[in-house]
Structures are given as C-alpha cells and as structure tokens.
Amino acid sequence: MSFTGTDTYVATDDLMVAVNAALALERPLLIKGEPGTGKTVLAWEVAKSLGRPLISWHVKSTTKAQQGLYEYDAVARLRDSQLGDPRVHDIGNYIIRGKLWEAFEAEQVPVLLIDEVDKADIEFPNDLLLELDRMEFHVYETRQVVRAARRPLVIITSNNEKELPDAFLRRCFFHYIRFPDRETMQRIVAVHHPGIKPALLHEALTVFFELREVPGLKKKPSTSELLDWIRLLVAEDLSPEDLRSKDAKTLIPRLHGALLKNEQDVHLFERLAFMNRRGG
Amino acid sequence: MFLSLFLELKAARIPVSLREYLTLLEALEKGAAGYSAETFYYLSRSALVKDERNLDKFDQVFARVFDGVVGEAAPPDSGTAADIPADWLRALAEKMLSPEEMAAIKAAGGFDELMEMLAKRLAEQKERHQGGSKWVGTGGTSPFGAFGYNPAGVRIGQPANRHNRAVKVWDRRDFRNLDDGVELGTRNFRLALRRLRRFAREGASTELDLDGTIARTARSGGMLDVQFRPERHNKVKVLLLLDVGGSMDAHVAACEELFSAARSEFKHLEHYYFHNCPYGHLWRDNARRWDDRIATADVLRTYPADWKLVIVGDAAMSPWEITVPGAAVEEWNEESGQVWMGRLTAGWPGAVWLNPAPEAMWQWSESTQILRRLMGGRMYSLTLDGLDHAMRELNRGAASSPRTG
Numbered sequence A: 001m002s003f004t005g006t007d008t009y010v011a012t013d014d015l016m017v018a019v020n021a022a023l024a025l026e027r028p029l030l031i032k033g034e035p036g037t038g039k040t041v042l043a044w045e046v047a048k049s050l051g052r053p054l055i056s057w058h059v060k061s062t063t064k065a066q067q068g069l070y071e072y073d074a075v076a077r078l079r080d081s082q083l084g085d086p087r088v089h090d091i092g093n094y095i096i097r098g099k100l101w102e103a104f105e106a107e108q109v110p111v112l113l114i115d116e117v118d119k120a121d122i123e124f125p126n127d128l129l130l131e132l133d134r135m136e137f138h139v140y141e142t143r144q145v146v147r148a149a150r151r152p153l154v155i156i157t158s159n160n161e162k163e164l165p166d167a168f169l170r171r172c173f174f175h176y177i178r179f180p181d182r183e184t185m186q187r188i189v190a191v192h193h194p195g196i197k198p199a200l201l202h203e204a205l206t207v208f209f210e211l212r213e214v215p216g217l218k219k220k221p222s223t224s225e226l227l228d229w230i231r232l233l234v235a236e237d238l239s240p241e242d243l244r245s246k247d248a249k250t251l252i253p254r255l256h257g258a259l260l261k262n263e264q265d266v267h268l269f270e271r272l273a274f275m276n277r278r279g280g
Numbered sequence B: 001m002f003l004s005l006f007l008e009l010k011a012a013r014i015p016v017s018l019r020e021y022l023t024l025l026e027a028l029e030k031g032a033a034g035y036s037a038e039t040f041y042y043l044s045r046s047a048l049v050k051d052e053r054n055l056d057k058f059d060q061v062f063a064r065v066f067d068g069v070v071g072e073a074a075p076p077d078s079g080t081a082a083d084i085p086a087d088w089l090r091a092l093a094e095k096m097l098s099p100e101e102m103a104a105i106k107a108a109g110g111f112d113e114l115m116e117m118l119a120k121r122l123a124e125q126k127e128r129h130q131g132g133s134k135w136v137g138t139g140g141t142s143p144f145g146a147f148g149y150n151p152a153g154v155r156i157g158q159p160a161n162r163h164n165r166a167v168k169v170w171d172r173r174d175f176r177n178l179d180d181g182v183e184l185g186t187r188n189f190r191l192a193l194r195r196l197r198r199f200a201r202e203g204a205s206t207e208l209d210l211d212g213t214i215a216r217t218a219r220s221g222g223m224l225d226v227q228f229r230p231e232r233h234n235k236v237k238v239l240l241l242l243d244v245g246g247s248m249d250a251h252v253a254a255c256e257e258l259f260s261a262a263r264s265e266f267k268h269l270e271h272y273y274f275h276n277c278p279y280g281h282l283w284r285d286n287a288r289r290w291d292d293r294i295a296t297a298d299v300l301r302t303y304p305a306d307w308k309l310v311i312v313g314d315a316a317m318s319p320w321e322i323t324v325p326g327a328a329v330e331e332w333n334e335e336s337g338q339v340w341m342g343r344l345t346a347g348w349p350g351a352v353w354l355n356p357a358p359e360a361m362w363q364w365s366e367s368t369q370i371l372r373r374l375m376g377g378r379m380y381s382l383t384l385d386g387l388d389h390a391m392r393e394l395n396r397g398a399a400s401s402p403r404t405g
Helices: A013-025 A039-050 A065-069 A074-083 A099-104 A129-134 A166-170 A182-192 A198-213 A223-236 A240-244 A263-279 B003-011 B018-029 B037-048 B052-065 B080-096 B099-107 B111-128 B137-141 B143-147 B158-163 B186-201 B210-219 B246-262 B296-302 B337-347 B366-374 B384-399
Strands: A029-033 A054-058 A070-072 A095-097 A111-115 A136-139 A144-147 A153-158 A173-177 B206-208 B228-230 B237-243 B268-274 B281-283 B293-295 B307-312 B352-355 B379-381
Touching (some): A013 A039, A013 B018, A013 B037, A029 A039, A039 A054, A039 A153, A054 A099, A099 A136, A173 B037, A182 A223, A198 A223, A198 A240, B003 B037, B003 B052, B018 B037, B037 B052, B296 B337, B307 B337, B337 B366, B352 B384, B366 B379, B379 B384
Parallel strands (some): A029 A173, B237 B268, B237 B307, B307 B352
Antiparallel strands (some): A070 A095, B268 B281
C-alpha cells in the first residue's frame, strides 16, 4: 500500500517518496513549507488515499505534550470526593485520553496529524520523543502502559516558528514542500477546477506569479490563495481579457482581496502600478 | 555502501547522525527507493536532511559524491555538457522572444553566434564551479541578461523540468536561497524575527501555578500544596542604534523592517540613529537630525543596564573616525568614537553589533576590526546565522555578570 497522490491533491515525486518511506519504516514524517502550500491537507489526503481514519491534533501555544497522551482531571475528582460520589474510588474515571492514546488504540491503524508543532512551547517536541519513537507511554496514575499494536503513520507539520530539537528531527523523515512551479501549479488548479478555460487559467497564473515576484510584499500569495482567487474568478465569470487589461484602473488584479491579505501590500502594489503607468 | 555520502555530508557540516544513516539503509532494504537514481536522491534527502537550510548543501554534496556514478549523464569533462543546454536554450529563446527582438539580435551578430557564446559561457561556468556548485542558479547564470535578452522572463532552470534529463534533479539546486549563509530576505526576516520572539519570551521569575497547586492538592488528598513555576513574559527591553547614511543606505530599510516588525514582540523597543560611529549625539528622526538630537550621555543615563543594546551598522569608515577626536564626518566630536563605544559597552555589557556587510569583508576593513575589538568580539553578520548567535549572546549577557569588553 503506497501513496501516489489523490484526485484532489497533486503530489510531486519527492513528496511521494518521503510519504512512502515514512509508511514503510513507520517513522514520523515532518512536513515544512511556506504557509498555504498544503501541509495540513497532505495528511487528509494521505489518510483518504490509504483508506485510514485521520486523527488530527492541532497544536496551540498553550498545548502541552501531556495533553496528547492523557490528562488527569484532578478537579473533577476533588469535586466528586466532596460530593461523596462513588466514582471517586477509581482513578481511571478521571483519566481523559489524548489524541496519541486514541491513535495508539484505534481499531484501524490511523493517520495521526500533529499540526503546527512549532506553535507549542519549545520543549514540546522533546516531551514526545519517546512516545513517538516507541509508540508507547506509561500512565502514571493507573500504572498502565499504553502501546500501539500497529504503529500509526504520524505526519507532523511545522511553520518554522521555532527550531525543532535535533533529537526530534533525527527520528523523522523530512520533507520541505517547495512552492510549486508553474507546471505543477497548473496541475493543482486543474485538479480543483476541472472545467476552467485554459486561457483564463493562463492569464490568472501569469498575474499570480508576477504578483509573487513583486519585491517587498509582506505576505506572498500562496497556493491556497490562488485557488480561492480562481474560484472567485470562475464564480464572477471573468474573461481572460479582464485580467489582461492594462488601463489605469485595473492595474491591480481583479478581486485582489483574495490574493493580497494586508493593506500595506495593497498600497505597495498600487504605488508600483502607479509608477509603472507613469513610466510606461 | 553509501558511507562516502554520509562522510561527505558530515564533512560539509550537515548535521547527520548514524541513526539517520541506518534509517536510510533500512529504507533501502525495504525498497522505499525503488530502482531509480532520482527516488534514491529523494529518499536520502528526506532521511538525512532535516532542515531546509541544508538542502542546498545536500544537493552539492550529492552531486559531488555521485558525479559520474549515477544515471546516463555525459562525462562531465566532455563538450557535450554544454551541448545539451544549448538545445533547450535555443528552443526557449525562440519561444520567449518576440520577432522584433529576434531581428535585433540577428542584427547584433547573428543568432547562432550568440548561442554559441552562450553555450561556451555555460560550459565555462560549469567548469569553474566543478568543485561543488555546478550551477549558479537562475539569478546567477542568466546569460540572457548579458546579451540583452528578456532577462526577467527567461528561467534557465525551468526547461530542465520538461526535458527532465538535461540537468539532474540535484544539480538544479532548487533550494539555493534557503541556505542560512544567505543575507536576510523577506522570508528570512520573518524567520529571524521568530528567533527574537523566542528570546523575548524567556526570562526568569516565579508566579503561583494555580493549576499545579490544585492538581497537587487534589493528589495529596486535600492538603494544600502550593506550586510555583517560572513566568512566561515578554519583558525584554531593546535599545537599538542604527547607522544611517553613506554606505548604510541600502541596509537601513532592511534593518528597520526587521525591527519594526519586532516592535509587536518587544514591549520596550527604543531606537536611535547615528552616523558611522556613535559620538556625543544621537537622533530619532533622520529628517530632524540637526535640531532634535539627544546627547548620548542622556541615553546612557535613561536606559539602565537591563536593556539590551543592539547596534546595527556596517562599521565601514576611516579608522580615524573611531580613534581620533574631531574626526567625525558630521559633527565636531570632543571625544573620539572609541571613548563613546567604551561608554556604551560599559553601560550595556552584553551589547552586540550586527553588521550587514558580508563577514568575509570584515578583515579588509580596519574600522570594522577596531569596532569588533571594541565590542569584545561580539560583532555578528546580519544573516540568520549571525542573528542567531547575537541573540544567544544577548541572552547569555542577561545571565552572567557584566564583563569587560
């Protein structure tokens, strides 16, 4: 069983090799790349193509590694003890399972997505080393060992906000999703908008890649923004000429709101467009 | 079997460990690489490189180790190496150039002739960089630019995609601009900022850990068990001195971009400008640099030693401007820059100097050498790597007692 991309996801050769290597060796796969290049979506698509359930754990700045394993709800137990609830005698009633536990004990071997691992505290990856390596952990309160009968495929995404510890990296396969070139981008758009007219697609991609070349943009538009934009273009039923027209008013691409996400970028672009017009 | 690759990677200072090498072997055993050189390249990259900044180095090493071993490549020293690109260059040029431009080229000496020169140029380039970086990447090669062809539109790397075998995939060196020796770009800026944020969130203090207290109290059966934990706070105060004017013009916008974005991270960020070397006066607004100045002595008094001093400047000037009183270009300085630098480093012992000029150039500039010495060696290049070191130094400065520069 191997991953070859799906009908809604274009996987490059190197990405396929990385996913399949992680599958074969049952090691975690670390995915990095510019925002909006499909890191999170990858996990969905891998799960879909392998026919496995997906368990996703979205990490936030306050997430602790322990929460992925289990949590002991001490407050609930304290309250129950005050109320004389008989449940209080079994500590197991207050152990709340985390995503890792869920993934280890799932009926069907799942795909576990640990999303945006770099958002969490700097120690977070270190705290998961052993758990991801051996796929087992010890529950202190109940003196029980949770072990994965079959190792799930773990996909970890990172936006590079923090550096990950070497020990953690050593245990992973790594793939950096590059920004797609024009050809790949064409395939990606075709997968999402099968009916799009080639002329419109050509114009849209030209505008898009030109826009990305503009120096000094705070946030370069990425794949997901391009897809949104094209969806808008299709919905508005714009013609390629609308995109191409070079008169003063439309120097900024139509419906640019989908591509440029902050007003400084829009201003910058307006200024450049203005200067272009004066120069030309 | 692939030990030479592993050792070469080590030699190129890519952090690979035995464990990763064994992983690679295991993956090969399980057939994850298939039987093509390209998948082997992808697999080894995925198993051995864990940081996109090292991908470019990896490509170079891979190319060196497997040069002539892998695939159907022509012998590197034969003329054919240059012939292959010539094919697609021609195709590309015909596609990219308008008829008018083609005519202009013909007038300038004939298309074939130019193509020949182009091929020769490429061949030269290939040979010169045989040692590792075979291709100078899109921006560097751009022979079209040299001949006046549409420079923006022509991508040397792209046709290789279509012909696939013209340039081997690792020879394309797609990851070139992610190397961490590269000067900071927009994307890299953001990364660098994240480093500052990490540093901003550190700090030692204690606060009551309410959750911990409840948990421990519950665990010990209702006996109050008070817990403390270190506080996460963002109290780092940064004093930024920026060199303006002259050779710094190109860099200042970049520096400001970096630190103005940092403003949201640092609750306390103050900045002043100076020219070449800090003397008796600093200013906040370049437009009003003559009438709205502040005495450096006041700055020294205003910000106590728990502020972090970061000086950004290229340190390129005449050595006299540092060592001799009255040699400053813009003002009459009673005391030499050296004296003022001494006061600054005494006031903020952990201060660092960030230098946007390439580190390799420092040794040729006497003023840079002097300032570096005055900073106690804490001059770092304004690259990701340098910034990382600088931040680490600033952090360390907070922990240790004041040192003499």
